[in-house]
Amino acid sequence: MVKLEDIDPSLLPPNLSPTELENLIAAYYYSCDAVSPTCPVSATTLGYYPNRGINIFLAIGFGISLLVTLYYGIKTKTWTYSGFVAAGCALELAGYVSRIPLTDNPWNKKAFETQIVAIILAPTLLCISIYLTLKHVCLSLNPALSRIKPRLYPFIFVPLDISCLTVQAIGGALAAGGAVSNIRLVEHGNRAIIAGIVLQVVVLGGFGGVGGEFCWRVGKWIKTGEADEQAVGLWNDKKFRRFVYAVSGAYVAILLRCIYRIAEMAGGWGNHIMQDEWSFVVLEGIMVLIACLLLAFFPPGVLFPQMAARMSEPRSKKSVKGDVEGQTQTGTSTGEKGVVVGGNVAEGSTGTNSEKAVPVSSSPVKKEDSI
Incomplete structure (x- = not known):
C-alpha cells in the first residue's frame, strides 16, 4: 500500500488535510x-x-x-x-x-x-x-x-x-x-x-x-x-x-x-x-x-x-410425546401416574385399569417445539 510520506506533495492539490489526502488515495485505488x-x-x-x-x-x-x-x-x-x-x-x-x-x-x-x-x-x-x-x-x-x-x-x-x-x-x-x-x-x-x-x-x-x-x-x-x-x-x-x-x-x-x-x-x-x-x-x-x-x-x-x-412430523399430528418439559426421564413414584416419559405412558405399579395414565396434554405441540 502506498504510504503518505512517499507521495510527492507537488503532485497533489494544495492545502489538503491528512483525511482528504487519504480519501484521495482511496478514490484513486478504487478506480x-x-x-x-x-x-x-x-x-x-x-x-x-x-x-x-x-x-x-x-x-x-x-x-x-x-x-x-x-x-x-x-x-x-x-x-x-x-x-x-x-x-x-x-x-x-x-x-x-x-x-x-x-x-x-x-x-x-x-x-x-x-x-x-x-x-x-x-x-x-x-x-x-x-x-x-x-x-x-x-x-x-x-x-x-x-x-x-x-x-x-x-x-x-x-x-x-x-x-x-x-x-x-x-x-x-x-x-x-x-x-x-x-x-x-x-x-x-x-x-x-x-x-x-x-x-x-x-x-x-x-x-x-x-x-x-x-x-x-x-x-x-x-x-x-x-x-x-x-x-x-x-x-x-x-x-x-x-x-x-x-x-x-x-x-x-x-x-x-x-x-x-x-x-x-x-x-x-x-x-x-x-x-x-x-x-x-x-x-x-x-x-x-x-x-x-x-x-x-x-x-x-x-x-x-x-x-x-x-x-x-407433520404439525397437525404432533403431540407432546417426549417434549413435555420439567419431567425427568425416570417417571419415579406411583403418585406420578400419567406422566408421559420419552413418548411412552408410565404407570404406577399399583394402578388399576381406571387409573391408567393419560397424556399430560393432548393438544398439538406448539410451532416452536418442532424447530
Missing part, C-alpha cells in the same frame, strides 16, 4: 481495475494473487457438503436444520468460486466484494443449525437437568446469532459505501464488523458453556443408576455420540475461525494478517470446511432419529 505499475498487487486489500488450486479445492469441498446436506435433508425431512447448513455451504461455495477470478486479477471488485460478504456471513448460518441441536438433545435425555427450558434455546441463541449477522452486514455496507472516497467510513464499517464477530464469539462461548454443563450433569445422572433405560441407551448409543462429536467438532472449528477473524480485522483492511494467505486458508477456509463436512456427513436424520422425528 484500479487491473494490475499495472500504478496499480500494483501490493496495493490491493489482499496484497497477493490468491492460490487458484486451494480455492478450487475449497469450492469443491463446500459444493460436496451442500449436495450431501440437501440429500439427507430432503430424505429425512429435517428442513430447518438442513436448510441452514445448506445455506451456509452455498454461501461458502459462492465465496470461494468468487476468489478464483482474483487469482488472475486481484483488482476485480465484484469478485472481491462477493467473496468478502459470502465468507464473512456464511458461518453465522452454520451456527444457527448448531444452536438448534441443544434443545433436542435436552428433550431426548432429561429436560429437567437443563438450566433453561429446552424449547427456549432456539429463541435465545438464534436471535443473538442473527444480531451478529446484522451488525456484520451493517459494517460491510459502511465499508463498501466508503470505499470510493471516505476512508473514515471504511474504518467505522471495519469496527462494526469486528463488533459483530466479537459478539459471535461471546454467543458461541455462552452456548458451549450451557451445552457442556448440561452434558456434564447428564453424565453424573447416568452414573447414579437412577436414569431410565431409554436415556441410558441413548447416552451410550454410538450413532448418537457420533452426532454429538460431529456437532462439537463443527462448533470448535467455527469458534477458532471467529477468533482468527477478530485478529484479522483488528488491524484494518489490508493489514499484515489479512495479507497472509495461508493463515486465511487454514484458519478461515479449512476450519469452516471442516464444520460443513461434519454437519453434512453426520446428519441427525441418520444418527439422531429423535431430533429428526420432531422436525419432520
Whole structure:
C-alpha cells in the first residue's frame, strides 16, 4: 500500500488535510481495475494473487457438503436444520468460486466484494443449525437437568446469532459505501464488523458453556443408576455420540475461525494478517470446511432419529410425546401416574385399569417445539 510520506506533495492539490489526502488515495485505488505499475498487487486489500488450486479445492469441498446436506435433508425431512447448513455451504461455495477470478486479477471488485460478504456471513448460518441441536438433545435425555427450558434455546441463541449477522452486514455496507472516497467510513464499517464477530464469539462461548454443563450433569445422572433405560441407551448409543462429536467438532472449528477473524480485522483492511494467505486458508477456509463436512456427513436424520422425528412430523399430528418439559426421564413414584416419559405412558405399579395414565396434554405441540 502506498504510504503518505512517499507521495510527492507537488503532485497533489494544495492545502489538503491528512483525511482528504487519504480519501484521495482511496478514490484513486478504487478506480484500479487491473494490475499495472500504478496499480500494483501490493496495493490491493489482499496484497497477493490468491492460490487458484486451494480455492478450487475449497469450492469443491463446500459444493460436496451442500449436495450431501440437501440429500439427507430432503430424505429425512429435517428442513430447518438442513436448510441452514445448506445455506451456509452455498454461501461458502459462492465465496470461494468468487476468489478464483482474483487469482488472475486481484483488482476485480465484484469478485472481491462477493467473496468478502459470502465468507464473512456464511458461518453465522452454520451456527444457527448448531444452536438448534441443544434443545433436542435436552428433550431426548432429561429436560429437567437443563438450566433453561429446552424449547427456549432456539429463541435465545438464534436471535443473538442473527444480531451478529446484522451488525456484520451493517459494517460491510459502511465499508463498501466508503470505499470510493471516505476512508473514515471504511474504518467505522471495519469496527462494526469486528463488533459483530466479537459478539459471535461471546454467543458461541455462552452456548458451549450451557451445552457442556448440561452434558456434564447428564453424565453424573447416568452414573447414579437412577436414569431410565431409554436415556441410558441413548447416552451410550454410538450413532448418537457420533452426532454429538460431529456437532462439537463443527462448533470448535467455527469458534477458532471467529477468533482468527477478530485478529484479522483488528488491524484494518489490508493489514499484515489479512495479507497472509495461508493463515486465511487454514484458519478461515479449512476450519469452516471442516464444520460443513461434519454437519453434512453426520446428519441427525441418520444418527439422531429423535431430533429428526420432531422436525419432520407433520404439525397437525404432533403431540407432546417426549417434549413435555420439567419431567425427568425416570417417571419415579406411583403418585406420578400419567406422566408421559420419552413418548411412552408410565404407570404406577399399583394402578388399576381406571387409573391408567393419560397424556399430560393432548393438544398439538406448539410451532416452536418442532424447530
